[in-house]
Amino acid sequence: MKQVNKFITAALLFVGLVSQAQDSNNPWSVAVGTNAVDTRVSASRGGLSLLDKQFSQTFDAKENWNFLPSVTYLSLTKYVGDGFSFGVTGSANKISKVVNFDPTSSNADPRGMVVSNPGDITFFGVDGIIRYSFQEMIKSKSFEPSAHIGGGYTFFGDASAGTVNGGLGLTYWFTEGIGIFFQSTYKHSYDDTRAINVDVPGYMQHAAGITFKFGGKDTDGDGIYDKNDVCPEVAGLLEFKGCPDTDKDGIQDSADSCPEVAGLAEFNGCPDTDGDGIIDAEDACVDVKGTKMMKGCPDADGDGVADKADNCPSVKGAKENAGCPWPDTDGDSVLDKDDKCPTVAGTVANNGCPEVTEEAMKKLNEYGKIILFNSGKASFQKQALPILQAMAAILKEYPTAIFSLEGHTDNTGSDALNQKLSEERAAAVKNFLIENGIDASRLSSKGFGESMPVESNKTAKGKANNRRVEVKLVK
Structure with a gap:
C-alpha cells in the first residue's frame, strides 16, 4: 500500500x-x-x-x-x-x-x-x-x-x-x-x-x-492554442491573436515603424529613449531626458543653465555663478562667506552660529552635579568619563560659545583646602574638555570652595549636592 x-x-x-x-x-x-x-x-x-x-x-x-x-x-x-x-x-x-x-x-x-x-x-x-x-x-x-x-x-x-x-x-x-x-x-x-x-x-x-x-497543442509556446493562433509558428500575444510584438511596445509588428526597438504609439512605434517627449531623431541628448528649450538636453536643476555648461548641474544656482549656488553649507540661511560657523546651523542674529539653549545649559549643569572625583582629589573616577564626554558633545554643538567652569565643595576640611580643591577640580574638567576637542579659548575655570552651598552641609545628601562643577555661559 x-x-x-x-x-x-x-x-x-x-x-x-x-x-x-x-x-x-x-x-x-x-x-x-x-x-x-x-x-x-x-x-x-x-x-x-x-x-x-x-x-x-x-x-x-x-x-x-x-x-x-x-x-x-x-x-x-x-x-x-x-x-x-x-x-x-x-x-x-x-x-x-x-x-x-x-x-x-x-x-x-x-x-x-x-x-x-x-x-x-x-x-x-x-x-x-x-x-x-x-x-x-x-x-x-x-x-x-x-x-x-x-x-x-x-x-x-x-x-x-x-x-x-x-x-x-x-x-x-x-x-x-x-x-x-x-x-x-x-x-x-x-x-x-x-x-x-x-x-x-x-x-x-x-x-x-x-x-x-x-495536452493542448501550442506549437510556438505562446499560451495560445494553435486552433486560435493566427501565427501558430511564431510566439505572439493574445491581444494580437498570437502574432508577435517583437519589441514588446504594445504595437503589432505589422503596424510598427520600428519593430525591433520599443517605441511609442504616438511615434508609430519608434522610440523616445529618454522619455522627454522628443523623438530620438530630433534629440541632441538621446540617452538623457531633457527639455525642448535645451533641444532635448537636460537642465537637471532647472536653473536655466544647461547641464553641459553648468558647473553644478544637480544644484540650482545663479547664472552669474556658472549655475552654482552661493554656498550655505549648514543651511541656516547665512551664506558661508558671512557665516562664522559654516558647518553648524545657527541663527542670522548670531552670525550663523547656534545660540546656546536653556535646555543645553540645564543639561550641562546636571552633568556637572554628578561628576565623580576621587575623595579629596581632582582626579576622576572611572564612572565620570562618559559624563564628561557627554558634556564635550554638547559644547561642540556651539563652537563659538564661551563657558566658565566653576568648582564647589562641601565644608569638609579647611577653607583653604576646599578652595584649592574646587579650583583644581574645575581646572580638571576644563582640561578634559580641551583634550576632547574643545578650543581652550572657549573655556575658563575658577573655584569657590565651600562658600556657595546649594544645600545644608549637615546631611550626607546636602554635602553631595554641594560638591559640584557649575557651567556658566559667558557669551
Missing part, C-alpha cells in the same frame, strides 16, 4: 508541474485523490431491483465506508469529442467493514444489516470508464456534472472478479485546468456469494480529489 501511495503522490507532483490553464483543446485529464468502498449496496442480495433504495441509503450509513486517509485513487482520461471521454482508473483501499444481510443476528440494524471485519484485507481496483460531461449543456465554466459507465476488475483480498460499473460525478474547476472532483460509482459483481477471499461483493465506491487537464 505504501508503494501505491508513493506512486500516486509522484504522479500528482508531475501533473502539477506540467499542467497549465486549459480549455476544450486540452484532451487529457488526470485526477488524484482518495476513495471509500461500501458493500452495503449489495448486502440484501436483492439484485438491481433494490439498487435505488440501497443507493439512497449508502450516504446515510457512512460508518460502513472503508477509507484510508491518503492518496488512493488515480484516473487518466482523454476527451474524444461531443462531451465524451474515455479512460482508466486505479484505486487501492483496506477493507475492514463488510456488510451482510442477516436479520436474525442480534447485531443487525433495523434493516437487517450486519457489519463485520473480514481482517483488514487489501483492495485494488482497475477500471475502464466512459464519461459524458453535461458542462456544455448547463453552460457553466466552473461546474461540470457528469455520468459514467464502464467495467473493471477488482481484487478483494484473495478473491478477484470483473464488475460492471455506473455512476455520477461533479467537478468544480478553479481555473480552466485545475479543479476538485467528487464521484460515486456502483460496481456490480456477478461473483457475489458474500464469501470473503472467495468472491467479490458488489459495492459502491466514492472518490474525491484534484483533477488536472492538459
